[in-house]
Amino acid sequence: MACRYLSHRGTSGSATTTECWPSFRELLWDLVRRIPAGKVSTYGALAEAMGDRGAARAVGAELSGNPTPPDPPCHRVVYADGGIGWYGGRGRGAEEKERLLRSEGVEVSQGRVDLSRHLFSDFRCRPFLTEMREEQDAVASAVTNGGAEPALVSAMDVSYRGDEAFAARVDFLLDSGEETGHRLHRRRVDLPYIPGYLSYREGPALLPLMEDDGRLHLVDGHGLLHPRRAGIACHLGVRGHRCAGAAKSLLCGVLSDESVLVDGEERGRMTGGYYVSVGSNVTLDQACEALERLLDIGIDPCRRAHRLASDFKRSS
């Protein structure tokens, strides 16, 4: 199956990521512990060991939360140019980081480590981010357009507190705009936000809320308007649900009139302040018309879902 990360366990209906993918956090700290004293690595190198250099910022964000420094030796992780970087977060502690490195035999001059002498790069690690990209290619090829005109629309969003996700879905009748109900779901997440991998962070929290009764699900994020045509709306859509993405900003593509083009191809459309793109089982026209219809009668379903998820978190 193309979506291991969303696979169900038995008949319980629960879907987890941990069954299929390693934990970003655990894997990262394992890697950091392998850097010997006297050596350093870089944020990008650690990200690359896990399969994508683009996750370098997520690596830095996780390392900045080291609860017991200097035990997992996050001070041995520096910038790609040898710059010392921060220690303890928010621009603080470069001196302490430099002192620790010097005490371990790392030469620091002009505020920089000579990476040609001190770079450790003997990481052997499952490149799971690469595997996720490969899965995204399979997801993209499974996307389908079309279906009957939707009469029901549900908007979905997720709010966070630490590694806990609070997901919400709000339902509307398309013709009257009447709000007919909502569903909530709370769960732990174990992947940080990494551009291009949003579906692996938020998908597991949203999937249990989806319903295969012909309704169109509008998800906060992109569908085909993604570097590998596999945004979160596609991941959820290829599970058999009708799904489109509605995002507030672009991940890729250029705006040309109302269309968003990638390599000259229309992958999405800007309407009502949202970038809309197909997830699966719906056409771009249908998704845009549904959103426009609700906006026209004064209802912003995405904002409603955002507030519901936010309220759900606050009251939990």
Add this chain to the structure above:
DNA sequence: GCGACAG
């Protein structure tokens, strides 16, 4: 130097 990326 430029560009900088859903949530």
Add this chain to the structure above:
DNA sequence: ATCTTGTCGC
């Protein structure tokens, strides 16, 4: 996304 103070507009 979240954090957090201040500020603007209805």
